[in-house]
Amino acid sequence: MNWGQAIADAISLGALYGLVAVGIGLVFGVMRLINFAYGELITAGAYVLAYTGGWPAPLAILMCVAAVVALALVQERVAFRPLRRMGASPAAMLVATFAVSFLLQAIYLLAFGSRGQIVGTLGQLNSAFTVDGVDIRWILLVTTVTGAILLLATGALLNRTTIGLHVRAAAQDFRTARILGVRANRVIGLSFVVAGVLAAAVSVLYTVSNPLVQPQMGVPITIFALVGVVVGGLDRLWSAALGGFAVGFVYGMFGDLLSSQQTVYLPAVVYGSVILVLLLRPAGLFAPLHARQVERV
Amino acid sequence: MRRVVSELGAPVILVVATALITGAFSQAHQLEFENALVMTAIVVALYVFIGNSGVISFGHVSFVAVGIYLGGILTVDPQTKTFTMPGLFPYLRHTDIGIVPSLALAAAAGGVYGLAVGLPLMRLSGLPAGIATFAVLGITANVLYYWQKIGPTAQTLSDIPEAGRWTLAVATIITIAAAYGYQRSRFGRMLRATREDPAAARAAGISVYRQRLIAFTLSGALAGLAGGLYVHQLGLIAPDLTYLDLTFVTLAMLVFGGVASLWGAVLGALAISALNSFLGDAENTVHVGFRLTLPTGTRLVTIGAVMALVIILRPSGLTGGREFGWRRR
Numbered sequence: 001m002n003w004g005q006a007i008a009d010a011i012s013l014g015a016l017y018g019l020v021a022v023g024i025g026l027v028f029g030v031m032r033l034i035n036f037a038y039g040e041l042i043t044a045g046a047y048v049l050a051y052t053g054g055w056p057a058p059l060a061i062l063m064c065v066a067a068v069v070a071l072a073l074v075q076e077r078v079a080f081r082p083l084r085r086m087g088a089s090p091a092a093m094l095v096a097t098f099a100v101s102f103l104l105q106a107i108y109l110l111a112f113g114s115r116g117q118i119v120g121t122l123g124q125l126n127s128a129f130t131v132d133g134v135d136i137r138w139i140l141l142v143t144t145v146t147g148a149i150l151l152l153a154t155g156a157l158l159n160r161t162t163i164g165l166h167v168r169a170a171a172q173d174f175r176t177a178r179i180l181g182v183r184a185n186r187v188i189g190l191s192f193v194v195a196g197v198l199a200a201a202v203s204v205l206y207t208v209s210n211p212l213v214q215p216q217m218g219v220p221i222t223i224f225a226l227v228g229v230v231v232g233g234l235d236r237l238w239s240a241a242l243g244g245f246a247v248g249f250v251y252g253m254f255g256d257l258l259s260s261q262q263t264v265y266l267p268a269v270v271y272g273s274v275i276l277v278l279l280l281r282p283a284g285l286f287a288p289l290h291a292r293q294v295e296r297v
Numbered sequence: 298m299r300r301v302v303s304e305l306g307a308p309v310i311l312v313v314a315t316a317l318i319t320g321a322f323s324q325a326h327q328l329e330f331e332n333a334l335v336m337t338a339i340v341v342a343l344y345v346f347i348g349n350s351g352v353i354s355f356g357h358v359s360f361v362a363v364g365i366y367l368g369g370i371l372t373v374d375p376q377t378k379t380f381t382m383p384g385l386f387p388y389l390r391h392t393d394i395g396i397v398p399s400l401a402l403a404a405a406a407g408g409v410y411g412l413a414v415g416l417p418l419m420r421l422s423g424l425p426a427g428i429a430t431f432a433v434l435g436i437t438a439n440v441l442y443y444w445q446k447i448g449p450t451a452q453t454l455s456d457i458p459e460a461g462r463w464t465l466a467v468a469t470i471i472t473i474a475a476a477y478g479y480q481r482s483r484f485g486r487m488l489r490a491t492r493e494d495p496a497a498a499r500a501a502g503i504s505v506y507r508q509r510l511i512a513f514t515l516s517g518a519l520a521g522l523a524g525g526l527y528v529h530q531l532g533l534i535a536p537d538l539t540y541l542d543l544t545f546v547t548l549a550m551l552v553f554g555g556v557a558s559l560w561g562a563v564l565g566a567l568a569i570s571a572l573n574s575f576l577g578d579a580e581n582t583v584h585v586g587f588r589l590t591l592p593t594g595t596r597l598v599t600i601g602a603v604m605a606l607v608i609i610l611r612p613s614g615l616t617g618g619r620e621f622g623w624r625r626r
Contacts, residue, residue, distance in 0.1 A: 034424060082609050094353060094427050095552055096608045102545050103601030110594035219541065223435070230428050268439040271432035278429045279417055 003257075004134040010252030012140040014245040015147030016205060020225035021244025022154060023198040025237050029171035030191045031084065034226065036097040037075060039218025040104035041196060044071050045203025046213040047108065050117035060121050065200040072196030075100060076188060084188075101219075108215035116214040119207040126208060139208045150201055151241055154194060158237070163190055224251065227270055231277050233284020242286050300622070305477045307621035308563040309470050312337060315567060316466035326574070328530075331462050333570035335527045337563055338469045339543075340550045342519035344562035345476045346512045347551065349485055351492035352422050355544055356414065356430030359437035360517040362539035363410050364403035364524020366441065366448045369457045369534050372399045377456060384445035396460050400468060400525040407521015408514050415513035419506050422495075438540040453535045460529035468526050472519050476559055479515055488512050549604040555614025560621040565614065573600060 020038070027035050045068040052060040079100050083093055125139040158164035163186070169177040170187045178184050206221070207213065225244050232243015247270065254266055277285060312334065319330035343357050370378070370385070371392050378390050394402075418429050443450055479485045488508040491498040495505055528534060546569070554565020576596035607614065 034428075079605065079609055083612070086612065088612050092552075092608065092612045094424065095548060096605065096612075098545060099549065099601065099605040099608050102549075103598065103605050106594065106597035106601045110592065110598050223431075226428070227432075230425075234424075264443045265439060268436040271435040271439070274432045275418070275429050278421060278425045278432075282421075282425055 004132065006253050006256035008134060008136050008140050009256050010249045012143040012147075013252035014247075014249035015144045016202060017221075017225050017228055017248030017251075018241045018245035019147050019150060019198050019202050019205075020221060021229045021232065021240045022151060022237060023195040023202075024222075024225055024229050025234065025240030026154070026167075026191045026198075027195050028229070028234055028240075029237065030167060030174070030188055031080065032174075033080060033084075033093050034097065035075070035080075035195075036094070036222060036226075037079075037101035037104060038195070038199065038225075039220075039222030040101055040108075041068050041072055041075075041199035041218070042203050042206065042221055043108060043213065043215065043218040044068055044104075045200045046119060046207050046217065047112060047117065049119045049121045049203060049207055050213050053118075053120045057121050061200075061204055064203055065197060068200035068203065069193055069196035072192045072199065073189065076192045081185075081188075101222075105215045105219075112213075112215065114215065116212045119211045119213055122204065122208050123211070137209075139205070142208075143205045146201060146205060150198060154198070154237070157194065163187070167191055224248070224270070227274050230274055231284065232286050235283065236286075239284055239286035243284065246285075301481075303622055304560070304620040305474065308473050308477075308560055311563055311567060312466055312469050312473065316462050319462050327462070329570070329574040329577075331465055331530050333567055333574070334462070334465045334469050335523065335530045336547065336550060336570050337566040338465075338472045338523035338526055339520065339547050340554075340562045340566040341469075341472050341476050341559065342516050342523050343547055343551050344516075344556070344559060345479060345519060346509075346516035348556050348558065348562065349480060349488045349492065349512055350509050351557075352509065353427045354430040354513075355427060355548070356433035356437075357516065357520050358539050358544045358547070359414070359434050360407040360411055360520035361524035361527065361543070362437055362441060363406045364521035364526075365528040365534060365539060366524075367406050367521075368399040368403035368525030369454065369528035370448060371402065372396060372458050372529070373454070373456065381452075381454065382445070382449055385448075386446050389447065396458060396464065396529055399529075400522055403525030404518045404522035407524065408518030410521070411517015412510070412514040415510045415517070419509040419513060434540070434544060438537070441539070442536055449534055449536075451536045453533055455533040457528055457532050457534065459532045460526065465526055465530060468522060472522060473559065473563065475515070475519060476562075479512070480559065484508060484511050546600075549600070552612075553604060553607050553614055555616035555618045557613065557618030558616050558620050561614050561616035561618060564616060568615070569600065569603075572603065576600070 020042070024035060024038050027033060045064045048064040048067045049060055052063050055063070079096060080093070083096055088096070125142055126137055128135040128137045130136070158168055166177070166182045166187050167190060169180070169182055170184070174184070202221070224247055228244035228247035229240045230243070231247065232241070233239035251266065251270070255263055315330055315333055319327050322330065339361055343354070346352070346357070347354055370389050371394050373393070375391050375393050378385060382390070414433050418426070418433070421429055441448055448454070480489070487498070487503045488511070490501070491503055491505045491508055499505060550565040550569045551562055552565070553569055554563070555561025573596065576591065576599055579591045580596055
């Protein structure tokens with residue numbers, strides 16, 4: 001296996017996990033909530049794409065974004081808002097998102113069956129062009145560029161607009177921000193909408209290389225992105241994104257370079273490093289030294 | 298004394314009743330009742346740590362897994378093992394012991410693993426604790442799936458001797474008694490104090506780390522024992538038996554009943570097991586005055602919905618975290 005090829009694969013996988021990490025990190029920043037059910041948003045988007053196979057691609061993608069954003073808002077309104085109102089503990093919130101994730105998977109299983117559906121939207125991006133002996137599939141390029149654009153756009157939304165300022169204020173100190181007139185539900189709603197758009201983008205990009213959609217497809221994506229978020233640092237969006245990218249990149253590199261005999265224990269190594277990071281640098285690898293620690297209860 | 302009788306007696310009577318009525322049912326239903334007993338043991342093991350400390354752990358199924366693999370493999374005939382799992386460690390391959398000794402070993406192994414994991418991890422709490430214990434689960438599941446020296450990896454190992462329902466019931470009662478004894482002991486009380494107010498508990502001279510470690514080790518041992526029960530109830534080891542699904546279901550049972558009480562743990566495990574088994578029947582038509590047939594998959598959706606609803610509407614569970622008592626305080 002060729003190094004150039006491995007790097008190209010790894011960068012696009014990193015970009016994908018970077019997007020997921022930002023989606024998770026954004027909601028965490030505002031609500032102090034790790035959403036285990038984030039992957040089910042991606043799965044929902046993939047099902048929409050599978051069922052709109054005959055439609056023109058832009059329309060199918062639009063439909064996918066709309067459905068995923070709607071589901072993200074439903075998650076927030078039905079499950080997480082009542083919990084926040086009651087002041088549930090972080091642990092209870094975590095178990096609740098676990099339950100929502102399980103419920104959505106069960107619903108997908110009931111509605112769409114376990115055999116899986118195939119997504120054909122944008123399948124033509126799997127064709128490759130050759131640069132210097134390295135085969136690069138178009139989707140790698142598209143994923144990397146889209147990922148970069150969406151991350152920059154999210155950054156601009158947060159840093160250059162008033163509502164973005166409100167979101168950042170709420171992420172700093174939710175109660176004080178509310179006292180100063182930041183509307184809690186709007187800010188949380190916005191972060192779920194942005195997280196939903198990112199999830200939909202991941203659905204579109206991910207299914208080009210992995211066209212089989214199954215009820216549980218979102219689970220490993222969430223887990224690895226979550227690992228990235230924790231390793232990178234939960235408190236800042238850019239460090240979460242970097243963490244997601246790093247996990248995806250490392251995974252892509254090892255996946256290409258090592259034989260399958262050697263890669264089977266890769267998840268264990270990744271999880272092991274998460275534990276190490278949590279013990280040694282609880283604020284995350286990319287957090288500045290002496291950073292405020294992750295909220296402890 | 299009366300309090301002890303009602304608080305310990307109620308869960309034990311529930312377990313005995315479950316074991317008693319098991320005999321009145323057909324073979325298929327007996328399996329479900331026996332499964333309910335095993336689930337009770339697992340949930341009580343979870344409760345010992347999560348309930349008393351207030352710290353979430355997604356990793357306990359790892360200890361259950363240790364019990365399942367050790368308890369199961371040691372009771373299989375060596376000749377069969379040499380044939381089906383030639384890569385096994387010599388000790389595991391040549392040993393052949395009875396069910397009860399295998400349960401004791403499963404408990405010991407669960408305790409050792411719990412202690413080993415707890416030593417570094419008990420410094421964490423809240424979200425980092427949740428993620429780190431989840432990582433432990435991921436590592437355990439990954440290694441069990443691929444390492445041929447310790448088990449059947451991606452294959453299913455069957456022909457494991459099955460335990461009768463009274464063995465299961467007695468072991469479950471031992472688990473419950475151990476959990477109750479612990480929570481009434483000074484260690485249990487100190488840990489509960491750290492749950493209510495860590496700062497005040499520290500000021501009173503309690504080492505949060507040490508108390509959590511004690512509970513985590515005990516809870517790991519009980520989970521190992523429960524794993525031993527599970528494998529002798531199922532009679533087989535299947536890949537991915539001990540990963541996300543079991544973690545979710547057992548945590549859900551605990552939260553459903555009420556995280557903060559032993560009564561809640563037992564009630565939650567038995568209630569969700571009953572619901573699960575009823576819905577499983579209803580998927581193949583059940584008579585409840587009329588013929589009820591639910592589409593396949595309804596079971597999981599209903600369980601998931603019940604879980605989510607209870608957590609959202611009543612985060613303290615059915616029992617509200619209270620032990621069983623005749624008078625409401």
